[in-house]
Amino acid sequence: MMSFTYKGNQFFAEECAVADLAKAHGTPLFVYSKAAIEANWQQFAQHWPAPHKLCYAVKANSNLAVLNLLARLGAGFDIVSGGELARVLAAGGKAQDVVFSGVGKSHDEIAYALDQNIGCFNVESAAELERIQNIASEKGVVAPISIRVNPDVDAQTHPYIATGLKANKFGIAMTEALDVFRRGATLANLDMRGVDCHIGSQILSPKPFLDAAERMFDLITKLRGEGIQITHLDMGGGFGIPYQQEEKLEVSGYLQTLQEKAEKLGNLKLMLEPGRAIVGNAGIMVTKVEYYKPGSEKNFLLVDAGMNDLLRPSLYNAYHAIVPVERHDGVDEQLVDVVGPVCETGDFFGHARHLAAQEGDMLAVMNAGAYGFTMASNYNTRPRAAEVMVHGNTATLVREREPLASLWQGEHLLGDDA
Numbered sequence: 001m002m003s004f005t006y007k008g009n010q011f012f013a014e015e016c017a018v019a020d021l022a023k024a025h026g027t028p029l030f031v032y033s034k035a036a037i038e039a040n041w042q043q044f045a046q047h048w049p050a051p052h053k054l055c056y057a058v059k060a061n062s063n064l065a066v067l068n069l070l071a072r073l074g075a076g077f078d079i080v081s082g083g084e085l086a087r088v089l090a091a092g093g094k095a096q097d098v099v100f101s102g103v104g105k106s107h108d109e110i111a112y113a114l115d116q117n118i119g120c121f122n123v124e125s126a127a128e129l130e131r132i133q134n135i136a137s138e139k140g141v142v143a144p145i146s147i148r149v150n151p152d153v154d155a156q157t158h159p160y161i162a163t164g165l166k167a168n169k170f171g172i173a174m175t176e177a178l179d180v181f182r183r184g185a186t187l188a189n190l191d192m193r194g195v196d197c198h199i200g201s202q203i204l205s206p207k208p209f210l211d212a213a214e215r216m217f218d219l220i221t222k223l224r225g226e227g228i229q230i231t232h233l234d235m236g237g238g239f240g241i242p243y244q245q246e247e248k249l250e251v252s253g254y255l256q257t258l259q260e261k262a263e264k265l266g267n268l269k270l271m272l273e274p275g276r277a278i279v280g281n282a283g284i285m286v287t288k289v290e291y292y293k294p295g296s297e298k299n300f301l302l303v304d305a306g307m308n309d310l311l312r313p314s315l316y317n318a319y320h321a322i323v324p325v326e327r328h329d330g331v332d333e334q335l336v337d338v339v340g341p342v343c344e345t346g347d348f349f350g351h352a353r354h355l356a357a358q359e360g361d362m363l364a365v366m367n368a369g370a371y372g373f374t375m376a377s378n379y380n381t382r383p384r385a386a387e388v389m390v391h392g393n394t395a396t397l398v399r400e401r402e403p404l405a406s407l408w409q410g411e412h413l414l415g416d417d418a
């Protein structure tokens, strides 16, 4: 299914001309395809029968329209903050379908999640376990608990987004997991029901997933051997997508293997937390060329989006394909760096790209649906972009461009006596 494609020289999002969307809503603009999100979801859901559950990782794209669409498709949600829980609820998701990951859950976030009757806490340290017990005891409730284990597996991805190595801050070491579990089983306000892991993001080979699974199944066997009745295993997210020419990760074989292993053990519900794989290729960022700036060393296309809108190239040196929204016949391609207006040399979207574009032209930065808008900031006092979701030939503005004045809302001048 090609949600973003040329018809003649015009680039389309489903049945909507991207140039028209940019004219109607301005740039920078994120455009999401409803059909692409649904198709990506089905790639997992079709191989994942009940009682197994898919919890979409909200951090990848937390627009309410995206969350609402996924809730209607039957998604649960993986969150990492009280804010994300509030978003899920505002979008029509159910707290019972939410798992709460994250290394630094605050007292207030835990209390809020308990008040909402959240599905499960993915606990990342012995100290967090004690904190949840104390808060649950004060409230007179029982907290559903999974222990996030760090399986010490090399995810073979960018070091900033590898999370499953001993040296990373995430999860509880395999060697300590048994003790933490035993301790949890003695605490009256905890229901110790699961184990989970998440080894990193943008992983393109099945091997690290299978290695981690092997270790997690061994742990479950040990825990059950001690009479601790683990009833769920959450293997996290991390499924990569091709940004350049990489081979697509086929998830079906891995999902099948997990289910076969779970069946052997019996009474084990499986969970996954995909984020990028659901929304990554379902979004583009549209930006306008402000200037063409030729130089003796390099030529630059200066565009109206910046690293504050899409941080991935600056932060991870990540590659995103960039294509013209309208192709012009007979205009020669130039070798250009596509850069933004922010006062940082690291403010770029692509180096040494071949593009035929001039002032006023629109470009589409591809695969911007995951970790695009959610990582945006107001650096350089730049309002965050608008977001649109297309469905066939219908386009809905799902987030308005931030009004400038809202950027200093809540700020105060010093009084005369200060």
Ligand SMILES: Cc1ncc(COP(=O)(O)O)c(C=O)c1O
Residues within 6 Å of the ligand: 057, 060, 078, 101, 102, 198, 200, 201, 202, 236, 237, 238, 239, 273, 274, 275, 276, 277
């Ligand atoms: C605990 C947890 N689950 C799920 C995800 C989603 O990862 P991805 O978008 O790579 O599927 C993340 C982010 O890496 C995460 O930290």
Ligand SMILES: N[C@@H](CCCC[NH3+])C(=O)O
Residues within 6 Å of the ligand: 059, 161, 201, 202, 312, 370, 371
């Ligand atoms: N932000 C990262 C993914 C990190 C996932 C969070 N655990 C990216 O853009 O690729």
